[in-house]
Amino acid sequence: MSQPIEDTEITSATLQHAEAISAKIDAAIKRDPSEFRVLTGDRPTGNLHLGHYFGSLRNRVKLQREGVETWLVIADFQVITDRDGTGPIKERVHSLATDYIAVGIDPDKAVIFPHSQVPGLNELMLPFLSVVTDAELRRNPTVKAELEATNGRPMSGLMLTYPVHQAADILFCKANVVPVGKDQLPHLEQARVIADRFEARYGHPAGQDHPVFPRPQALLSEAPSILGLDGTKMSKSKGNTIEIGMSADETAKRIKKAVTDSDRHITYDPEHRPEVSNLVLLTALASDRDPVEVAEEIGDGGAGTLKKVATEAINEHMAPIRARRAELEADPSYVDGVIRRGIERANEQANATLHEVLESLQMSY
Template sequence: MHSDEIVDLESTVDEASLRRSERLSDELKEKIREDASPFRMLTGDRPTGRLHLGHYFGSLRNRVELQNAGVDSWLVIADYQVITDRDAVGEIRDRVYGLVTDYLAIDIDPERAVIFPHSQIPALNELVLPFLSIVTDSELRRNPTVKAELDASGNRPMSGLLLTYPVHQAADILFCKANVVPVGKDQLPHLEQARVIAQRFDRRYGRAAGATHPIFPRPQALLSEAPSVLGLDGQKMSKSRGNTIELGMTADETAKLLKKAVTDSERRITFDPVGRPEVSNLVQLTALATNRDPVEVADEIGDGGAGTLKRVATEAINEMMAPIRARRLEIENDQAYVQQVLRDGIARANAQAEETLREVHEALDMVYLP
C-alpha cells in the first residue's frame, strides 16, 4: 500500500474505500504467498477472559498459518487496554498466562513469534506521547470504537485512556515496525489511525530531521476471510455472555454445551444463515472443524435432525481440539516454560521498542548525551 493511499480520518469507511481495502488485502495475500520474508505481523488480544472457538476460527488459526508461511509474527497481550473501559483488572495475571498457554497450544512457536504484554515495554508506551501531538481530540472522538463506548456509557465520563485508545493501539503496531495487521472490516479505522500517525510523524518530524526514509512503515490491512461464528445461544459469541466453547474446555464439557445449543424444530438440516442462524451456526462450526463446505455438511446430515447435527458437531470439534487440548494440558503443567516464553518475548520486544524510541528521539532532536 502506498503512502498516498491514506484515507482521511475525516471520512467514514464507505463502500468505495472498503472495496479498495479488499483489493489491497488480496494483493498483500498474494505477495505473502510469493515471499513472506519482507513482512512483519502485529496482532493480539486483550486479556479479559479465556479464548474460545470464535477466536480460533476468526483469527488464531490464521495467525498460525501466517507464522508457518514465514511471516515474522508479533503477538501483543494488550493488558493496559483492559482498564480502558472497566474499573478493575480482575484476575489479569492468570488471564495473561492463559493467553500464552493457548497461543502455544495452537502451535504459535516462540522461536518464530514474539509474545509480550505491552505493559512490560516502557519504550512502546512512551511512543504514545509524541503520537498524541499529531492527532486531534475530534479525530479520536470520531473513531468508531471510541464513539460506541461513549454512546454506551450513559452519563459516565470517558477516561483519557479510552479516548486515546486508538493512539495506544497505533503504538503497539508501529513500535515493532509491523507492516501487516490482520483485521476485520470493522477495525479498519483503527489501522487507518496508525497509518495516519506514521505518515504525519514522518512529514512533521522525520523529514524535518533530514531522514532519508520514514521511521515507520505504513501498516497494511490483511482482511479476515473467516465467517462470523455465533454463540451456542444464537447470539454473538462472547466471553461475557457465557455462550462460548473455550479452548481450555474438556471434551465432556464441550459435549454438554453443544447438547444445550439452540436449534429449531425443523427436522431437515439446511445451511441457511439468514433464515436458520442457530442451526446454520452448528453446521458452520462442523464445517470449519473439518475443513469442509457447510452446504455439504448440511446435506450429509439431511433429515437427521438437531440430535444428529449436535452429535456430528461434537465429534468434529472434539476431534479437531484433541491435539490442542493435549498440548495445552502439558503446557499448563509447566508454568516455568510459560514464564520463559514471556521473559524471552518481553526482552525481544523491549530491545525493538528501545531502538524505535531512539530513532524517534533523534527525529525530535531530543538526544542530549552522546
Template sequence: MPAQPLTSEPRQTPADQAGNDLAEATTDASLERTRRRSEEIEAQIAADPTGFRVLTGDRPTGNLHLGHYFGSLLNRVRLQDAGVETMVLVADYQVITDRDGVGPIRERVLSLVADYLAVGIDPDRSTIFTHSAVPALNQLMLPFLSVVTDAELRRNPTVKSEMEATGDRPMSGLMLTYPVHQAADILFCKANLVPVGKDQLPHLEQARVVARRFDERYGRAGDAPVFPRPEALLSEAASVLGTDGQKMSKSRGNAIELGMDADTTARLLKRAVTDADRHITYDPVGRPEVSNLVQLTAMASGRDPHDVAREIGDGGGAALKRAATEAVNEMLAPVRARRAELVADEGHLLAVLRAGNERARAVADATLDEVRAAMQMVY
C-alpha cells in the same frame, strides 16, 4: 493560474481530513480496494515473506474460544509458518481501558500464552510479549497524542460506541486514547501488515494517520520516513456464533473455550439454539442458529457446510448437535492435550513470555531512539 471557484464550504482542517479517512475506510469501494490489496499481499507473501512484519494480539480478559480460533489464531499460525515475522501482543494495559480493575490478570495472561502455544504459535519464530513489559512502546503515546485531536478520537468507532453505551458516565482518558495506543502497538515494531476484520479498519487507518502526521511534523529531510504505512490483511474468516445464536463472547457465557474438556463442550452444544424444523439445511439468512451449527461442524471437520447439512438431512437438531460435538472435540483434542501440558508448567510459560518481552523491548528501544532523533531530543 486558473481561478479558484467560490464556495461557501469551510476550509477542511487536518482533523476533518482524518475523520474523512476513518469514515472512508469502511465504504464499499474502500473495502473492495482493501480486498484486492490483501490478495496482492497474499501473493507477495507466497513469493517472499521476508518483507513483512505482522502485529496482532488479544486483550487478556478471559479464555480464548472457537471464535478466536477460527477468526485469528489459525491465520497467525499460517502466516508464521509461511515465514512472516510475527509479533503477538498480550495487551494487558488495554484491559483497564473500560474496566475498573485488571481482575485475575496474571492467570489470564498465562492462559493466553498457553492458548497461543497450544494452537501452534512457535516462540522461536513469533514474539509473544506484553504491553506492561515494554516501556518504550507506551512512551510513544506522548508524541503520537500530539498529532491527533480529541475530536478525531471521539469519532473513532470503538470510542464512539463506548460513549453511546455508557451514556453520561465519564470515560477514562485511556479509553479516549485507545486508538492511539493501538497505533503505538503497530508502529513501535514498524509492522507493515495487520490482519484485521472490516470492523477494525478504522483503527488501522488511525495508525496510518499517526504515522503520516509524525513524519510530516518531525521527518528528516531527505531521509526515509520513520514509520511505514501499515496495510491491512483483510480476514475473510466466517464468524462463529455462540450457543445462544449471538456473537460468541467471553462475557456472554455462550463460548466454546479452547481449554474446555470434551464433556463440557458436549453439554454446551447440547443446549445450543436451533429451530423446530427437523430437516437440516444450510441457510445463514433464513436459519442462522441451525446454519451456525452446520458451519461449525464443517469448519471443525474441513468440509463444505452444504455437504454437512445434506448428510444430517432429517436427523433434526439432536443429530446436528451430536455432529458438531464430535467434530469440535476431535479437532480440539490435540490442542487441549498440549494446552494441559503447558498449563502444568508455569515456568515454561513465564520463560516464553520473558524471552518475548526482551525481544520486544529491544525493538521498541530502537524505534524510540529514532523517534527522539527525529524530534531532536537526543541530549
C-alpha cells in the same frame, strides 16, 4: 501532511481498496514472506474460545508457517480502558500465551509479550497524541460505540486514546501487515495517519533516508462470522462460548444446551436460521468441509443429530491442541519463559524505535 480523518465509517470504496491491497499482500507473502512483519494480538479479558481460534488464531499459525515474522501483543493495558478492574489479569495473560503455543504458534520464532511491560512502546503515545485531534478520536467507531454505551458515565481518557494506543502497538515494532476484519480498518487507518503525520511534522533522524515508521496495511481476514451457542454474539462474559482449553465433556455439555429451532430438517441458511447454521458452520470448520454439504448429510436428522455431529467434529479437531495445552499447563515455567523472552525482545525493539523518534524530535541529549 495527511488530511484529517473526516469520516471513519467504512464505505464500499474504502473496503474495495482495502481488499485490493490485501490481495496484493497475500500474493507477495507467497513470493517472499521475509518482506513482512505481522503484528496481531488480543485483550486478556477472558479465555480464548473457538471464535478466536477459527476467526484468527488459525490464520496466525498459517502466516507464521509461511515464513512471516510474527509479533503477538497481549494488550493488558487495554483491559482497563472501559472497566473499573482487571480481573485475574496475570492468569489470563499466561492463559493467552498458553493458547497461542497450543494452537501452533512457534514460540522460538514468534515474539509474545504483554504491552504493559514495554515502557518504550507506551511512551510513543506522547508524540503520537501530538498529531491527532480530539475530534478525530471521537469519530473512531470503537470510541463512538463506547461513548454511546456509557449511559451518561464519563468516558475515560484511556478509552478516548484507545486508537492511539493501538497505533503504538503496531508501529513500535515496525509491523507492515496487520491481519484484521473489515470493522477494524479505521484503527489501521489511524495508525497510517499517525505514521504519515509524524514523518511530515518531525521528519526522520539525520543521516536516515527513510521514515521512522512503515505504513501498516491490512491483511483482511476471510474468517466466518461465528455466533455464540445461544445465537447471540460470541462473548466471554455471556458464557456462550467453547473455550480452547475446555475438556471434551465440557464441550459436549455446552453444545447440548445450544439454541436451535423447531424445524427438524437441517439446512445451512445463516440469514433465516442463524442458530442452526452456526452449529453447521462450526462442524464444517472443524472437519474442513463445506457447510452446505454438512447440512445436506444430516438432512432430517434434526437438532439432536446436528449436535452429536458437531460435538464429535469439534472434539476430534481440538484433541491435539488440548493435549498440547495440557502439557504446557503442567510446565507453567516454560510459558513464563516464553513471555519473558518476548518482553525482552519487545523492549529491545521499542528502545531502538524510541531512539529514532527522539532523534527526529531533536530530543536526544
